[in-house]
Amino acid sequence: MKRLSIELNKNSEEKYYIQLYEDIKSEILLGNLQRGDKLPSIRQSSIKFKISMTTVLQAYSLLEKYGYIEKIPGKGCFVKRIENFTLEKKVLPLLNTFKYGQYLESSAINFSNGTPPSKYFPLEIYKKLSKDILEKYGASVFEYQNVQGVQSLREVLSEYLEKEDIFVTENEILITSGTQQCLEIVLKLFSENLELTVLVSDPTYPNALNIFQGNCNIRTIELEEDGWNMERLEEILKHEKIDLVYEVINFHNPTGVVWSDEKRKKLLHLAKKYNFYVVEDDSFSEFFYTGEKPKPLKSLDRINSERVIYIRTFSKTIMPGIGIALMIIPPLLQEKGILAKYGIDTTTSGLNQRILEEFIRENYFPEHISKIKNILKVKYEHMFKILENSKNLKIVIKPRGGFFFWVRILKDINIENFYGKAIEEGISLLPGSTFYNSGKMVPIIRLSFTVPTLTEIEKGIKKIDNLIDEF
DSSP: OOOOOOOTTTOOOHHHHHHHHHHHHHHHHHTSTTTBBOOOOOHHHHHHHHHHHHHHHHHHHHHHTTTTTEETTTTTTEEETTSSSOOOOOHHHHHHHHHHHHHHHHEEEEEOOOOOOOGOHHHHHHHHHHHHHHHGGGGGGSSOTTTOOOOOHHOOOOHHHTTOOOOOOOGGEESSSSSHHHHHHHHHHHHHHHTOEEEEEESSOHHHHHHTTTTEEEEEEETTTEEOOOHHHHHHHHSSSSOEEEOOSSSSSTOOOOOOOOHHHHHHHHHHHTEEEEEEESSSSOOBBOOOOOOOGGOOTTTTOOOEEEEETTTTOGGGGGGGGEOOOHHHHHHHHHHHHHHHOOOOOOHHHHHHHHHHHHHHHHHHHHHHHHHHHHHHHHHHHHHTTTTSSEEEEEESBSSSEEEEOOSSOOHHHHHHHHHHHHHHOEEGGGGSSOOOOEEEEEEOOOSSSSHHHHHHHHHHHHHHHHH
């Protein structure tokens, strides 16, 4: 039996079974758990992690559902071969970079984090609102909540979304425990389709890839400076059945691309013509530093012919620990979406829902966003200036907002060795291969400016330049 060298974060808002599922999955993908390794029994894991056996069972069931383990009656749970995600040894260091660089603060310079650091979280407001809400609602905030979400929060969000030209009632909004849960709900909406095909950008958001891989066919299309080539898209649609499109329309992760108005309209036209849905992941649109704030694709969705499944997380705008996102599902799929949410997770934190409600209602939200934007804009401009003067790095597309620069390495070097050296030098960054469905090695890196200070940005990029010179 294989011992699990993982720990659960008791201070995290993320449910224990999700933490256990993600950690065991990572151990399998990183090669620390091999095919045929036996996992500890449900009872043993319950004792080790000081959680209920039901919680362990939920985690193991998810692992079995997505093909990472198999249960053999009378013998236990064993790691399976992952047919659709074969890992070569050379890829493992890159996955380590992705797993650890994004969440730990041990790196001297952190260019990989996908959210603002904890020092920017509205902690004092959160503490005040927590106290007020507990006094007002008492223990009821810890009961099971309406599976669709607290109604008063959905009413507040309905009004808030009007500013984005999204006009929906509270009955059309579904509250979830984060973006990844939204994507799992999306898959359940189309679970009857055994040959589900999803079209994504090349490159795209890796957590979305992780959810889609093994559950559906993934088709990719190259991303241009203002969205996809629409002629190329229609050629694909003429010859293949595409069921879903997944895209970050505003400040795409990792490239920073914002789709043009023309291409947005054409995408919706093709969605109706070829009968597919567009999953819009709207994570970064609040963070624009030049020009006007871009509108969501959902604002163009027409009543009675809706084609956009809209997702917005509050992990980026407030803090990850709030663990709340919203979904707007087209009317024909709404009831199924609520049932899917119930099947995955019967409730989302009542306390955090109430806090988010008051955070928006009492007008803390725009003030907080403005504060964070002003800080990040300075970092954005500083990193842009330094990269412009770099001898070995070139920005692929200059973003107008978001958290990242998508940067090409100009020198022909051994990319694998470069990432290893960067980690040794205390520089945490994400390799371009992480963002491609094929996992292909490319001379591109994603650099985030949310965590490092101005001094660290300058020092870190100088270190990267020097490392490249050594090859």
